[in-house]
Amino acid sequence: MKITCQSPVNIAVIKYWGKENVELNLPTNGSISVTLSMEHIKTITCVESNEQIKQDSLVLNGELVEIPGRMKLVIDKMRNIAIRCGNRQIKYKSESPLESPADPRHFITIKSRNTFPTAAGLASSASGYSCLVYCLSLLYHLDAYLTRTELSEFARLGSGSSCRSLFPGLVEWHLGDSSSTSVADSICDSWEDLDILVCIVKSEKKKVGSTVGMQQTVKSSALFKHRVEGMPAKLETMKRAIIAKDFETFANLTMADSNQFHAVCLDTFPPIIYLNEDSRWFIEFVHEYNRMAGETAVAYTFDAGPNPVLYMRSKYTGDVVRLLKQLVDVTKFKSIRDFNECVTIVN
Numbered sequence: 001m002k003i004t005c006q007s008p009v010n011i012a013v014i015k016y017w018g019k020e021n022v023e024l025n026l027p028t029n030g031s032i033s034v035t036l037s038m039e040h041i042k043t044i045t046c047v048e049s050n051e052q053i054k055q056d057s058l059v060l061n062g063e064l065v066e067i068p069g070r071m072k073l074v075i076d077k078m079r080n081i082a083i084r085c086g087n088r089q090i091k092y093k094s095e096s097p098l099e100s101p102a103d104p105r106h107f108i109t110i111k112s113r114n115t116f117p118t119a120a121g122l123a124s125s126a127s128g129y130s131c132l133v134y135c136l137s138l139l140y141h142l143d144a145y146l147t148r149t150e151l152s153e154f155a156r157l158g159s160g161s162s163c164r165s166l167f168p169g170l171v172e173w174h175l176g177d178s179s180s181t182s183v184a185d186s187i188c189d190s191w192e193d194l195d196i197l198v199c200i201v202k203s204e205k206k207k208v209g210s211t212v213g214m215q216q217t218v219k220s221s222a223l224f225k226h227r228v229e230g231m232p233a234k235l236e237t238m239k240r241a242i243i244a245k246d247f248e249t250f251a252n253l254t255m256a257d258s259n260q261f262h263a264v265c266l267d268t269f270p271p272i273i274y275l276n277e278d279s280r281w282f283i284e285f286v287h288e289y290n291r292m293a294g295e296t297a298v299a300y301t302f303d304a305g306p307n308p309v310l311y312m313r314s315k316y317t318g319d320v321v322r323l324l325k326q327l328v329d330v331t332k333f334k335s336i337r338d339f340n341e342c343v344t345i346v347n
């Protein structure tokens with residue numbers, strides 16, 4: 001029995017940084033992100049289960065690797081739920097292409113690959129874990145018992161930000177006050193004239209991984225405490241801007257949050273520096289472009305890496321891309337207008 005799915009990356013506009021509970025990936029603040037289209041950037045995962053398979057295994061980008069502890073935890077949790085679901089009442093129709101669920105007591109083979117550089121600060125763990133959880137939910141027909149929001153808890157256990165990739169469009173990960181309430185939900189499915197441009201200025205491995213970086217920040221940054229205090233109001237304003245399709249507020253808050261996040265990283269001791277000279281060039285470019293346009297036309301955000309993601313009003317996309325091509329040497333993935341959610345590839 002085999003399930004193949006693909007899952008998108010999401011890029012936060014109000015960022016998750018800091019854990020209240022490291023083991024469960026419970027965050028110190030809620031966050032909001034945009035799920036990207038899967039045309040260029042995605043994870044594709046195939047999970048196979050049958051009684052001939054003698055142990056669980058993981059092939060990541062063509063290489064047989066050890067299954068990380070967090071992934072084992074996610075797989076075990078989902079298997080246990082699948083075993084217990086046998087006695088539960090079915091609430092929904094399963095979207096699984098498999099007629100009957102796989103036996104959760106059998107071992108599985110996971111083959112997963114990314115169509116973009118792993119660990120380049122482009123949220124590969126987000127598409128990776130959301131894809132695995134989506135595959136397993138279809139393999140065991142868990143989607144017949146649990147909502148997408150309930151399933152997002154499993155993705156969060158793997159990697160915090162991945163719970164947001166289970167939804168299309170603009171998505172909120174609620175802070176919650178327990179494992180079952182710190183989950184993701186859709187704010188709105190799409191934003192007609194919003195374009196996204198992912199620029200790759202550097203594609204090497206992150207210097208400081210998010211998990212370690214967050215722990216250092218929580219321990220040492222005074223600015224971080226200030227950030228956390230301001231979060232509930234910020235999240236509320238952002239949500240209202242998204243619902244009203246108020247690009248100006250959305251864009252300014254996105255840039256301010258990215259700047260504050262990187263300031264907090266710098267305030268961490270020893271400091272974490274994700275931005276580089278190219279990143280700073282993009283920041284100045286965007287502010288200068290907006291000044292010339294006479295309105296907020298474009299916004300930038302940077303995750304735990306130097307690569308800028310630009311959000312823009314679609315009427316400016318052609319001009320921005322033309323200018324960037326003239327001015328810098330970047331590998332641009334594409335302007336992305338449609339937002340995707342995980343899909344199953346029936347094979």
Ligand code: DP6
Nearest residue numbers: 012015016159160161210211303304
């Ligand atoms: C800067 O979700 O990768 O991209 O929970 O430790 O796996 P873990 O961290 P991860 O952190 C993402 C951090 C961020 C901001 C965000 O996506 O919200």
